[in-house]
Amino acid sequence: MKDGTENNFISVEMAPMEGITTAVYRSVYRKWFEGTDRMYTPFLVANQTHKFKTREKKEIGSCPPDLVPQILTDRAEHFVWALRELQKAGFCEVNLNAGCPSATVTTKKKGAGMLADINALRSFLDEVFIIKEREDLPEISVKTRVGVSSYSEAKEIADLYAAYPFSKVIVHPRIRDDLYNNTPSPDAFNIFYExxxxxxxxxxxxxxxxxxxxxIREIFPGLSHIMVGRGLLADPFLPKRILRCEDTGGDVFSVDEKKTLLGFLEELYEEYERELSEGTAVLKMKDLWNFMEVSFPEQKKQLKAIRKSRSGSEYRMAVRSIFF
Ligand SMILES: Cc1cc2nc3c(=O)[nH]c(=O)nc-3n(C[C@H](O)[C@H](O)[C@H](O)COP(=O)(O)O)c2cc1C
Structure with a gap:
């Protein structure tokens, strides 16, 4: 049991989001914003090929010091392969995905599907941590949901993680069957907190x-690490605001913040256009705007223009119309 001691220190991590928080997004984000201590790659698949795809190699990049690669797999031997590979690339931590709720992933017993069979997960972790004891390998963290179809599974899962020397246990207190519905459960998180x-x-x-x-820190006064995903996409200043204990007030963005945000969005588009084609860059930006729209509730017309844009110039004009 914890004593409930309050902790003023807070560390903010950027959540991995497949297709959105890409290497390009993260590198442009670092240039324009501050406040995140760590970032994770969206999941990289470790399977029997024992090879990362070209796209996945780009995600790993040149091993930025704040980056933790995340692995999706169902087999300990593949995870160990990834640990060795990422060790060679210079990483000191690798994250295991035990949270992805997508049916195509969970039916293969990967992601949140790993939580369906606690004995299989225990064998997986035994195998991995025994090898890690013998070899110099990166630290291992896990990002997890709290169950598959019932919150009553949380205790067994938390007990299991508590038995291994993880460097971080990131808990998204929803069960697999919630997908992103319902609200995260403080009661389930408490089981891990204890x-x-x-x-x-x-x-x-x-x-x-x-x-x-x-x-959330009122409920869990000792909590000192948080991870933000959709909130950061909607308001990229969120990590800085959290560190400074600042609220946004009425308007989401001040005039200066709007300038920064526009600069960020323009550079992000240019980087995507450089790396992909014009059409794909526009699609990537529209994906991001799906998460940013909530920050512009009054600009329905301009948001519609972004959604309908078909070329880089149409897209850019639509974005500028939001800010001026
Ligand atoms: C589009 C999308 C892609 C995601 N991709 C990943 C992923 O690759 N790995 C992972 O662990 N979680 C992934 N997540 C889950 C997020 O990391 C995070 O756990 C979830 O969005 C809840 O946090 P939030 O409410 O702060 O967004 C994804 C979520 C979304 C919406």
């Missing part, structure tokens, strides 16, 4: 404002 040390426990889920973070 068993996993504060220094390695990370809360993830629906933190969209400084106020959301304040509320």
């Amino acid at each position: 068993r996993i040390p504060n220094e390695i426990l990370v809360f993830n889920g629906d933190l969209r404002t400084t106020e959301d973070v304040r509320k």
Whole structure:
């Protein structure tokens, strides 16, 4: 049981989001914004080929110091292969995905599907950590949901993680069957909070404002690590606001912030256009705008123009019309 000691330190991590928080997004984000301590790659697949795809190699890039690669797999031997490979590339931590709720992933017993059979997950972790004891390998963290079809599974899962020397346990307190519906469960998170040390426990889920973070830390006063995904996409200043305990007030963005945000979006588009084609770059930006729209509730017409844009110039004009 924890003593409930309050902790003023807070560390903010950027959540992995397949197709959105890409290497390009992360590198442009670092240039324009501050406040995140760590970022994760969207999941990279480790399978019997024992090869990363070209796209996955780009995700790993030149091993930025704040980056943790995330692996999706169902077999300990493939995970160990990835640990060795990523060790060679210079990484000191690798994250295991035990949270992806997509049916195509979970039916193969990967992602949140790993949680369906606790004995299989225990064997997986035994095999991995025994090898890690003998070899110099990166630290291992896990990003997990709290069950597959019932919150009553949380205790067994938390007990299991507590038995291994993870460097971080990131908990998204929803079950697989929730997908992204319902709200994250403080009761389920509490089960992990009671068993996993504060220094390695990370809360993830629906933190969209400084106020959301304040509320969750009121419930869990020892909590010092949080991970933000959709909230950061909608408001890239969120990590800085959280660190400074600042709320946005009425308007989401100040005039200066709008300038920064536009600069960021223009550079991000240019980088995507350089790396992909014009059409794909526009599609990538539209994917991002699906998450940013909530920050521009009054600009329905301009948002529609973004959604309908078919070329780079149409897209850019539509974006500028939001800011001026
Ligand atoms: C489009 C999308 C892609 C995601 N991709 C990944 C992924 O590759 N790996 C992962 O662990 N979680 C992934 N997630 C889950 C997020 O990392 C995060 O756990 C989830 O969005 C809840 O946090 P949030 O409420 O702060 O967004 C994804 C979520 C979304 C919406």
